[in-house]
Each structure stands twice: as C-alpha cells, then as structure tokens.
Amino acid sequence: MKSSWVRRAGVCLVASALAAVALAACGGSSDESGPPELTFFVAIQPGGTIEEVSKRCSEESKGKYTITPEFLPTDASQQREQLVRRLGAEDSSIDIIGMDVIWTGEFANAGWVEEWTGADKKAVTDKVFPNVIETASYEDKLYAAPFNTNTQLLWYRKDLVKQPPKTWDEMIEQAEGLKEAGSIQVQASRYEGYMVFVNALIESAGTEILSGPEEVDLEQGPTEQALAVIGKLANGGAAPPSLSTSDEDSARLAFEAGESAFMTNYTFAYASAQEEAPDIGKEMGYARFPQVDEGKPSKPPLGGFNLAVSSYSKNKDVAFEAATCLSNKTSQKTAVELDGLPPSRSDLYTDKTVTKAYPGFAQLVKESIEESGPRPTTPAYQDVSLAVQRALHPPDKIDASDTESIYDELKSKVEDAVKREGLL
Amino acid sequence: MTVNAPANPNPPEAAPAKASSRTRSEHKLAWMLCAPAVLAMLLVTAYPIAYAIILSLQDVDLRFPDEGGFVGLSNYSAVLSSDLWWTDIFNTVFIMLISVSIELVLGMAIALVMHRAIFGRGVVRTSVLIPYGIITVVAAFAWQFAFSPETGFVNNLPLISDEMDWFGGRFSSFAVIIMAEVWKTTPFMALLLLAGLVTIDSQLYEAAKVDGASAWQRFTRITLPLMKPAILVALLFRTLDAFRVFDTIFVMTRGALDTESVSILGYNQLISRLNLGLGSAVSVLIFLCVFLIAFVFVKGFGAKVEEGRPGG
Numbered sequence: 001m002k003s004s005w006v007r008r009a010g011v012c013l014v015a016s017a018l019a020a021v022a023l024a025a026c027g028g029s030s031d032e033s034g035p036p037e038l039t040f041f042v043a044i045q046p047g048g049t050i051e052e053v054s055k056r057c058s059e060e061s062k063g064k065y066t067i068t069p070e071f072l073p074t075d076a077s078q079q080r081e082q083l084v085r086r087l088g089a090e091d092s093s094i095d096i097i098g099m100d101v102i103w104t105g106e107f108a109n110a111g112w113v114e115e116w117t118g119a120d121k122k123a124v125t126d127k128v129f130p131n132v133i134e135t136a137s138y139e140d141k142l143y144a145a146p147f148n149t150n151t152q153l154l155w156y157r158k159d160l161v162k163q164p165p166k167t168w169d170e171m172i173e174q175a176e177g178l179k180e181a182g183s184i185q186v187q188a189s190r191y192e193g194y195m196v197f198v199n200a201l202i203e204s205a206g207t208e209i210l211s212g213p214e215e216v217d218l219e220q221g222p223t224e225q226a227l228a229v230i231g232k233l234a235n236g237g238a239a240p241p242s243l244s245t246s247d248e249d250s251a252r253l254a255f256e257a258g259e260s261a262f263m264t265n266y267t268f269a270y271a272s273a274q275e276e277a278p279d280i281g282k283e284m285g286y287a288r289f290p291q292v293d294e295g296k297p298s299k300p301p302l303g304g305f306n307l308a309v310s311s312y313s314k315n316k317d318v319a320f321e322a323a324t325c326l327s328n329k330t331s332q333k334t335a336v337e338l339d340g341l342p343p344s345r346s347d348l349y350t351d352k353t354v355t356k357a358y359p360g361f362a363q364l365v366k367e368s369i370e371e372s373g374p375r376p377t378t379p380a381y382q383d384v385s386l387a388v389q390r391a392l393h394p395p396d397k398i399d400a401s402d403t404e405s406i407y408d409e410l411k412s413k414v415e416d417a418v419k420r421e422g423l424l
Numbered sequence: 425m426t427v428n429a430p431a432n433p434n435p436p437e438a439a440p441a442k443a444s445s446r447t448r449s450e451h452k453l454a455w456m457l458c459a460p461a462v463l464a465m466l467l468v469t470a471y472p473i474a475y476a477i478i479l480s481l482q483d484v485d486l487r488f489p490d491e492g493g494f495v496g497l498s499n500y501s502a503v504l505s506s507d508l509w510w511t512d513i514f515n516t517v518f519i520m521l522i523s524v525s526i527e528l529v530l531g532m533a534i535a536l537v538m539h540r541a542i543f544g545r546g547v548v549r550t551s552v553l554i555p556y557g558i559i560t561v562v563a564a565f566a567w568q569f570a571f572s573p574e575t576g577f578v579n580n581l582p583l584i585s586d587e588m589d590w591f592g593g594r595f596s597s598f599a600v601i602i603m604a605e606v607w608k609t610t611p612f613m614a615l616l617l618l619a620g621l622v623t624i625d626s627q628l629y630e631a632a633k634v635d636g637a638s639a640w641q642r643f644t645r646i647t648l649p650l651m652k653p654a655i656l657v658a659l660l661f662r663t664l665d666a667f668r669v670f671d672t673i674f675v676m677t678r679g680a681l682d683t684e685s686v687s688i689l690g691y692n693q694l695i696s697r698l699n700l701g702l703g704s705a706v707s708v709l710i711f712l713c714v715f716l717i718a719f720v721f722v723k724g725f726g727a728k729v730e731e732g733r734p735g736g
Contacts, residue, residue: 077696081695081696084486084487084698085695088486088698106487109487109488110486110487110488110489111489189680190678190679190680190681191678241573241587241589241592242573242574242589242591242592243592244589244592244680244681245589245591245592245677245680250574253574254574379487379488380487382696382697382698383697386692386696386697390508393680393681394592394680394681420485420488420697420699421502422502422506423502423503423506423508423509423689423693423702423706424508424692424693424697
C-alpha cells in the first residue's frame, strides 16, 4: 500500500519537475525552421498512452508536425488550475489541450478553445457515443475531439455477495448485514470526485442539477431521495471509517485490502486489483451503478478527456490535424491497451483490445456510458461544483429522515453559484 | 524619519537651526543610496497592493472576459456578509493562537538549551534548525502520511485507536495541522529568542545568585523582563506568519470539514474560480487583518522591531 502512495507522490514530483524544466525551456527557440512543434498539455497517464500516441502521430504526419506532450498533475483540480492560468494570460505555447469533460463550457465561453467544424468535426465524432459528444459541446457547437471516456461500475465481492444489489437501499441493507466486512466504498472527500458521486445519484433519481448553463433544476422530490441515500450510507453501518476523506485511490486500496464488500469506482479498479491483490481480484464481481429509485434505470457517472485546440496556438491548422490523429481509432485502442481507458467510439467495444482489457464486462461498460448522466455543462461549472461540495460535505451531516433543510441549502447555494455570487 | 538615521550616525553635538551644507549633502546622499531600494519596494509591493485594491472594486472574472466593470464595495459586502468568511477567520485565529502559544513555550525551552549547551553547540543548533529548513509542503505530506489510517504509523502507537480517522473531524484535523506547524516553525521562534537571550549580561545572574535567588526566580525576574523586546518581536513575526497559514491545510484537508483558513478562501476565489474581484477583496481584507495584528503588537504591546532583531 505504501509503495503505491510513494509512487504516486513520486509521479507528481517528476511531473512538476518536468513542468518546471519545460517552463524554463519554453522561452525563445520557437522560430527555428522545420516542422512546427505542437505542445500537447494533458494529464499524465501512468501506462504511457500519451507518449505512445504523440510519437505515432508525429511519425504518421511525415514531417508536417511533431507533438511534444507536456504533462499536468494527476489531480483534476490542479490540472485545470495550471491550464486556466496560462490560458487566462493568452499563452501561445499551448497548442492542444487534454480537456476534462467538465471544462468545456468554461473554456468555450471564455474563448480559449477553437470550434470544430466541417470535415474535421465529422471525422472526430464518427461513431462516438452521443453522451460523450455532448460533453465536448457547448451551446450546440463542438469544441473538442472525444478521446477517452470513463464510467463507474459497481464492484462487489462474489464470495460475500450472492446477487449484486439493484438499488442503493438494497446494497446498504446487504452491507449492513455483512457487519465488519460489509462496508461500501465511494468517493466522498471534499473534491470533484464527491461531485461525481452526488451528480450520479441526483441524475439516477430522475432530475438534474442544471437544465441549462444558468438554469437550476433540482426537482425537490427526486433530489431529496438522492440526498437520503447519501445520509443513509454515511450514518449507517455500511460507511467505512474514513468515508469523508475517501477518493478513488483510497477506495481501491480499502477494497483490495479486503475491508469492503462493495465499491463504486472507475474501470481502472479491476486491473489494479488483479495486479495488486489477486486473491481479492479473482472474487471481484461487477454490475451496473445501482438505482436510487427502484425500477428507474440508474445514470452512471461519465468522465474522460476530449482534445481541444487552443485559440492562442500559432499553428491551429496543423493542431486540428494532430488532435484528429491523437483521438482516432488507433489512438483510442492504445489508450485502452496501455492504460485501460474506455474508448469514446462505440464501435470499439467488440474489438479484441477492449474485450481483453474488460474481460466479460466490455458490454456493461458500453451500456453504462450510453446511459450515463453527465455532470452539468456551464461556464460557471467550478462554482457549481464547489457549491455542491460545500453544501453536502461531510456526507454524514445529511439526515436521511429529514432532507428538506439540506435540500434548501443545496438549492440556494447552487442558485448563487450559477450567478457566480458569494464566497465559495 | 528612520530613513536618514543610519546615514547620520554621529549627529553634531550642538544642533543649530540651520543645517550645515555637509549635513545637507549627507541627506541627499542618503536619499540617493536608498532610492533603488525604495523603487524596488514600490515596484514589488506597492504596485501589486494597489492593483489588488483596484481589482477588488471591480467585477472581474477571467472566465467571462467580456463582462464586468466597477462595482464599488459590493465585493467587500459579499465577503463580510458571508458565514464562510467568519468561520474561516475563526479557524485561522484558532490555529494561530494555539500554535504560536505552543511555539513560544517550546521555543523558549529550546533557546535556553541552545544557550546553555557547553559542548557541541554547533551540532545542537544545526539539528534544532533542520525542521525549519524543510519545505512546508514536504513536511505537510510527511505528517499527513504519518497520520493517515491507511499508511501511517501514528494509529499503531499505544493509546491511539487503530481506526482513528484524523482528517475525518474538524478538531482532530486542527490537532494535526497545529502539530505540523509547531514542528516546523518552533526552530524559528527559538532562534529569535536565543538572539535575545545572548544579550543578557551574565553578571546579573551572578549577582542574583549571590542574593540567593532560585533558578525560577532568576528566570522570571531577570530573563523574562530583559527578553521582552525579543519575545514580542518573535511573537509578532510568528503571528503574522501563522495568520497566513496555507500549505499545511491545503495538503492535509484542502479546507474540508471547516478547517479552511482565510488564505485558502482567497485561493479558491482567485485560482479556482478565477473571480479576481471577489478574490482580491478577500486578499485586501487579509492584508488589513495582518496590518491590524502588527499595529496591535507595535502600538499596544510596544514591540520594537529594530531593537529586538537578532544582533540588534
């Protein structure tokens, strides 16, 4: 366990050291002759996907361009902070941006990324899940080429649980029945991962946080039903001891240590368990993200990265071409092969690389993406996410039997947030 | 007024109303010698402060480049009317008071030890200073790992529950944050106090001993009163520093569970939300708080920064 933490910290350090070197190196030397050098700012992937696709596309361009990846930290908020500071200052050293699905509204509205049109648009959206195209679009215009997507499944222990639960209530009941071994791992630290969790529950309950960039929806009945699930989980016997500080990695670690019977987490958890804890890994079952309202199909979380072209790039034409290559079918196969990242093209889910990475559950991943409930698209996304995190954290402050006051707090905070008012 | 003092260390005994041409040229020289420093100060401190004040009166959001304009004091009223601001002020002051108090007591003890060390003085002083030399973020990660229920050793210690989730509660988080702060900055306190300690004439202690004063009496009647200027300066520096606490909390809790400090609040508005108007208002208010603390120390308690400085 320790080594994994140390490794992560190490990766962070190396990444920031690289960024520092790059900063020092990026002064001058841009007007040398030769093919334009495109800088690709993107989150680091430990399996080496980014290096591999950058190298391949540079070679395939036959001297038209070379792509240099520039790695951002693993933490999503820190990735964004580094990017927005550069984009806010109109930094021309960024050409291609690995854009998290939740940044589209903000980046597009601020005029930081270019719109995709015509043949390029057609090429990069071909056979891509409609849900994913929506995460790359703002006000019906496409701003990025979908690359990888991601979704959460319910992972459970086949040796402890006979039949995977259909609903959250059922799961909490089963977990409480298992006593010691029965905790449920989710992501409930105060960070973006908690927003992912809350949004999936609210969407599954049948409403949504926003119905437009500035329109708050949050229908009272379903929202309270979703909040009750959080309260019931957090205040009952199924909550792990460090629920309020849990993230994807701590959830995975606790599951691999055999401390939990259930976990909602991204697809990386499966490969990780096979490698780090084979005994638990072989008992690892999978099912769809549970329902909030019995009978109403759940809407699992949707993540992933889309590739955008910076408005301040000096080589936009070739940058579009490069981003098209970086996100094409071959690149998506590389991502699933090296890093287990689900492709955004729906036609790849019967491909050998995908079925090998997701043995037995490739179709479940596909279905989960198709029916996912994406997080809201709005230029003020950061404010909305902070507001939701502030209103509902720590999770055990939610009283499952009386959710009205917490609902009012959530709604008023989100209403202020879309108007970008007040402190957050 | 203080500017020309060092340039004129030996004022003429009889100061006539008319300054001689020599003093005048010395004044001029003093100003010219100070000018580069004054310019640099204006450039790196006055300009950003003035710019922050201007931003705080506007509605500026980098994400909405086309919107905005002058809004008067509405950013300030938004901050001051928010519960969050006052909660964060409480958190900051709480952490500041407790950590500085502990640092003062520990720092004094360490200063006495460093002062008394007969052999290996260099080794003792260097080893005490090591925590202060470690980067705050690194130290914060080290302590976070130590207290984490999954990776840490702290929960394996006797008398501590194995299940204790230190960062799962407000005051247990404060305890770890304060401990990390104390560990990191006590050496600084000790060093400032040591500087005050060495200025005390050892004959005073000898005289007191002859008069039959006990060790405790010598400490309270001689050491403390004579060290008052040094103590006040040490407290002033550490209080100002502690009020701006950021790194440790950011690494350990990111401000969750009501452990946020005002600096993190400012960071959230400025860096995360890119709301420069609101964020600058927070920054200016933090600046005013810091100013107020310094004012209370200097005017209220009579701290004299020049006298208490190491070697001063």
